[in-house]
Amino acid sequence: MFDWFRKMDGTERRTLYACFGGWAVDALDTQIYSFLIPTLIAAWQMTKAEAGFLGTSALISSALGGWIAGMLCDRIGRVTVMKLATAWFLVFTILCGFANSYEHLLFARVMSGIGFGGEWAAGSVLMGEMIRPAYRGKAVGTVQSAYAIGYAAAAIMSSVLFAMLPETSAWRWMFWVGVLPAVFVFVALRKVPEPKVFLDARKARAAKGAEHVNPLRIFHPDMLRITLLTSVLALGVQAGGFSITLWLPTFLKTIHHLTTVEVGYHMLVLTFGSFVGYIIAAYLCDAIGRRRNFLLFTVLNWLAIPAFLYLPGSALSLFPFDFVLGFATLGIYSALGPYFTELFPSAVRATGQGFAYNFGRGVGAFFPTLIGLLSAQGSTLSLRETMTIVACATYFFVLIAIALLPETRGRNLAEAPDLLPKADDGEADTALGLGHT
Secondary structure: OOHHHHHOOHHHHHHHHHHHHHHHHHHHHHHHHHHHHHHHHHHHOOOHHHHHHHHHHHHHHHHHHHHHHHHHHHHHOHHHHHHHHHHHHHHHHHHHOOOOOHHHHHHHHHHHHHHHHHHHHHHHHHHHHHOOHHHHHHHHHHHHOHHHHHHHHHHHHHHHHHHHOOHHHHHHHHHHHHOOOHHHHHHHHOOOOOOHHHHHHHHHHHHOOOOOEOHHHHHOOOOHHHHHHHHHHHHHHHHHHHHHHOOHHHHHHHHOOOOHHHHHHHHHHHHHHHHHHHHHHHHHHHHOOHHHHHHHHHHHHHHHHHHHHOOOOOHHHHHHHHHHHHHHHHHHHHHHHHHHHHHOOHHHHHHHHHHHHHHHHHHHOHHHHHHHHHOOOOOOOOHHHHHHHHHHHHHHHHHHHHHHOOOOOOOOOOOOOOOOOOOOOHHHHHHOOOOEO
């Protein structure tokens, strides 16, 4: 089953380790906040809408960070940008733990989001270009499973720190301890070079007088369709995931009356399910193709989400459904990285991938706020009803996108066409402000 891993060379493995660590830290930081919502609501008398916006704000800024990082990746390199994004994230996540008000935490979360948005953009294109085509789906999907490790670490940290410390200080230590794995990322990246396919493509463009391409080229008519559809696909996948994971601890506390420690146990099972989902989806997207993989997980989410939210009985009976919910809502992410890498040409690969993924992340980040608003006190909809409606509706975006996008399984990036200047396209590009630089 893991023969592909044994056959990878040293550079491929080091890349996998570095990106695995980076995405685990990203997931850890994202999930930490979901465990802190009830504590911060009590401590600072926040409304549900304010609590939802704190989660949304970091995801919105991560969209901006991801797009900026993507543009920088295409100009100064994938590895360099991943290092910069990791350092940025580390500094501002530490500052989150020192916040003394809603406004202070909001600022620190916004700035931290820029960093972890950049991490995904740089790491995803680095993995996609460094790993050979036959292993790309499995490798990138396996790295995506690092999110499960990050989620599990957040659940364990929540259970341990809130059991050992008073709530007034436990939430601060959640942020401080959460940045420690970022050190591993810097160590792992030391001997990772820039991808050969990236360097070769840039050299070929330079020989024709166009080493760099304007990042706005992703909105040019010849690329706009891919940019829009990948953005819609990322929106559907991430809005569904955010709608469930950010509100799930609150749902378990308010509907099933669980303690913070008990919630941690359920989130741990959900996280294990997501880990299995990431791995299975990684293999499936190489075995059956990217589009069929997305379709399969969309149908599974439509079954798993309402089943979990409306399941009667004790909290103990939830554990099997925790696993299935995590498998479906998070496993679907695995195919995004390889699919986006294969859809965009080298000149704007990181820019397009960073924009599409983080557009989905930024717009999708409003969905937890929407759930908070629709289920606020005085609303005719309960938290359970709102989570079901909003989360299930998001997967229609996935269906629309995969119906209109091509299949790319096994595409060789070294042979994929790049954006090279043509003798007759200079005037059109210049008129649109999209010329080569």
